[in-house]
Every structure is written in C-alpha cells, then in structure tokens.
Amino acid sequence: MRVFSGIQATGEKHIGNYIGAMRNYAATQDEGDADFCIVDLHSITVDYDPQDLHDRTLDLAALLYAVGLEPDRCTLFLQSHVSGHAEAAWLLSAVTGFGQLGRMTQFKEKGEGKEFVSAGLFTYPVLMAGDILLYQTDIVPVGDDQRQHIELARDLAERFNSRYGELFKVPRGVFPEIGARIMDLQEPTNKMSTTGGTQQGTVLVLDPPDVIRRKFKTAVTDSGREVRYLPDEKPGVSNLIEIFSVATSMPIADVEAAYDGRGYGDLKGDVGEAVVELFRPVQEKYAELRPDEGELRRRLHVGAEKARETSAPTLEAMYRRMGFVRP
Ligand code: AMP
Ligand code: TRP
Numbered sequence: 001m002r003v004f005s006g007i008q009a010t011g012e013k014h015i016g017n018y019i020g021a022m023r024n025y026a027a028t029q030d031e032g033d034a035d036f037c038i039v040d041l042h043s044i045t046v047d048y049d050p051q052d053l054h055d056r057t058l059d060l061a062a063l064l065y066a067v068g069l070e071p072d073r074c075t076l077f078l079q080s081h082v083s084g085h086a087e088a089a090w091l092l093s094a095v096t097g098f099g100q101l102g103r104m105t106q107f108k109e110k111g112e113g114k115e116f117v118s119a120g121l122f123t124y125p126v127l128m129a130g131d132i133l134l135y136q137t138d139i140v141p142v143g144d145d146q147r148q149h150i151e152l153a154r155d156l157a158e159r160f161n162s163r164y165g166e167l168f169k170v171p172r173g174v175f176p177e178i179g180a181r182i183m184d185l186q187e188p189t190n191k192m193s194t195t196g197g198t199q200q201g202t203v204l205v206l207d208p209p210d211v212i213r214r215k216f217k218t219a220v221t222d223s224g225r226e227v228r229y230l231p232d233e234k235p236g237v238s239n240l241i242e243i244f245s246v247a248t249s250m251p252i253a254d255v256e257a258a259y260d261g262r263g264y265g266d267l268k269g270d271v272g273e274a275v276v277e278l279f280r281p282v283q284e285k286y287a288e289l290r291p292d293e294g295e296l297r298r299r300l301h302v303g304a305e306k307a308r309e310t311s312a313p314t315l316e317a318m319y320r321r322m323g324f325v326r327p
Helices: 015-027 042-043 051-064 084-095 098-102 105-111 118-134 144-164 209-217 235-248 250-259 264-291 295-322
Strands: 002-008 033-039 075-078 139-141 172-174
Touching: 002 015, 002 118, 015 051, 015 235, 033 042, 033 051, 033 139, 042 051, 042 118, 051 075, 051 098, 051 250, 051 264, 051 295, 075 098, 075 144, 084 118, 084 139, 084 295, 098 118, 105 118, 105 144, 118 144, 118 264, 139 144, 144 172, 144 295, 209 264, 235 250, 235 264
Parallel strands: 002 033, 002 139, 033 075, 139 172
Antiparallel strands: none
16 A cells, blocks of 8 residues: 655644544554655745745654654655655646635635735646555545645545546545644644744754643633533634543543543543643653754755656656657
C-alpha cells in the first residue's frame, strides 16, 4: 500500500496540524511505502516572504523528523526538489474544469477580500492532485479541510483514466476519527489556523510550556458547567475534550466520566498540562535536529532522489499517453 501526504512549508504548525495530520503520518509510515512532501511550491500562491519560506522549510523538516518520521521508514522530501510535480500539474490542468476550481472553498476563503489573488491560488488544487497521483497513492492522511481537494484529485484521476487509458490509482482520503478539525480556542466555531484564526486561540507545537498552559486556561467555553461532548451545542468544551482525548489516549466517554460534576476550569488546566507533556519530547527532538542544517539538507536530498525514482515512471506514462514525443 502507498501512503502520501503533503504539508505547507509556511505558517507555523499548530496542534490542529499535529492532531489532524502530522501524528498520522508517523503512524502510517509502517503501513506501506510512505511519501511525505513539504509542499514549498504551494507557499508562493499567497503573499509570502522569500527568506521566511527558506527558513520555515527547514524548520518544518526538523519538526516532521521530531514528531517521528524516520528517514529509513518513509521518504520526506521538498516538492520543489522533484520537478515532476510542476510538470504533472500542467498536464493535469488539461483534465481540470475551470468551474470545478472555482467551487473550491479554500480558494474562496483565501481569496476573499484580497486586493491581489494569484492565478496560482486558483490552480493550486491541480498541483496537489499531481502530488498525490504521481505516487500511485492508495491513502492520503489529512485533516477534514482537505476533503474537497481529495475529491478533486480522485475526479482528475478518473477523468484522465477514461480519456487516456487506465493509469492512475484513485486515492482515498483518510481522516482521523477524533481531531480531524481542531477548532480555535478563542473562537471554537472556527477551525484553528495560523492564517485565519486568533493568536491566543492557536496552540503552536513549538510554543513554550507556559504559553501552552495560558492558551488553554483562557480558552473560551460555553455556557453551562457540564463537561459533555456535544460539538454542535458545546463547541468549546467538545474541542477541549477531543484534544485531551488525543493527548492522553483516553476515550471521549472516559473523559466525560472523569470530569462529571467538576467544572470547566479543571478540564482546561488538565488539557494544558497534557499538551505540554505531549509536545515536550517533540520540542526536545526539534531543538536537537534544527541546528544541523547540513544533516537536514542531506536527508532531504536522499528523500528527493527516492521520490524522483518513484514518481518518474508515472510522469513518463502521462506524457506518452497524452501523445507527446519523448526524447
Ligand atoms: P497545512 O499546514 O495547511 O498544509 O495543513 C497540513 C495538514 O494539517 C492538512 O492535512 C490539514 O488538513 C491539517 N489541518 C490543518 N488545520 C487543521 C485543524 N484545525 N484541525 C485538524 N487538521 C488540520
Ligand atoms: N493542500 C494541502 C493543505 O493545504 C497540502 C497538500 C499539498 C497536500 N499537496 C498535498 C495534502 C497532497 C495531501 C496530499 O494542507
């Protein structure tokens, strides 16, 4: 079985990324051949700073190794190191409907109210589809916000297969049962995000322990006092319960039982502490890995070579099926 996922290079990684995606990369790397891609080419579709892109890319590589991706159990690489990704995006744009891209909610959200909306922001889901399809991927571990993009990738695979002959495997998104959509602690009806959310309501994987504790202490909860998992009625408390459940591996029903008759305050304090413990080993490992840029670059270089080898036959087949004369 082949596993593939991608994660953006810019934007500091938060507990939503960790729970919704990163920890599941680490868990799936032994289920088959796993490729994980830092999608640096995606970063230029919105306003960004070149130096920031450069530094954040290396930060993220160190962070992914720190959460448990092992260079000998999976392939981690940078999208820009494997030129086939940009080529596949162009080829797949031939089977992508203009109207289809216009319906992407992420495009609408990210473009809303902006003075300048890049063409790249519009076509970005095609690049993402190519990322996945080039690796003949079976499963894609991602958070809930990527459902529509995965649907598009499936659709493009099917359209290509029927127009040019069977080539791509049709991938399946895998979403975590708990934590597929972690909410902002200050605005629990909005998804946690470094671009759209509040700073105080966004817990970063690399936040110092005191900052993590404070963010949970000041989390917005709902009226009432009962610690019950009811995402529609009690979004704030339910979000904390989900985070606590993941951080402690305690089923949701057990969390409810443990806090029965106690107020929200106890829960907030305990979730903060549990998350500090959850991130402690990650932060320690990160501090070890990040300064050695030579080693990070070496690992990424090896990853790119492996990724190129895996994806090259599919890219070549795309060109041939589409009628290109090959060198
Ligand atoms: P990004 O940093 O936007 O590339 O997102 C990386 C991964 O994190 C994707 O699989 C997203 O679906 C996932 N993700 C982002 N925000 C959240 C969230 N608030 N809750 C759960 N998963 C998330
Ligand atoms: N678009 C995804 C996001 O915003 C990142 C991504 C790019 C991705 N390519 C991918 C995710 C391929 C899964 C598979 O988070």
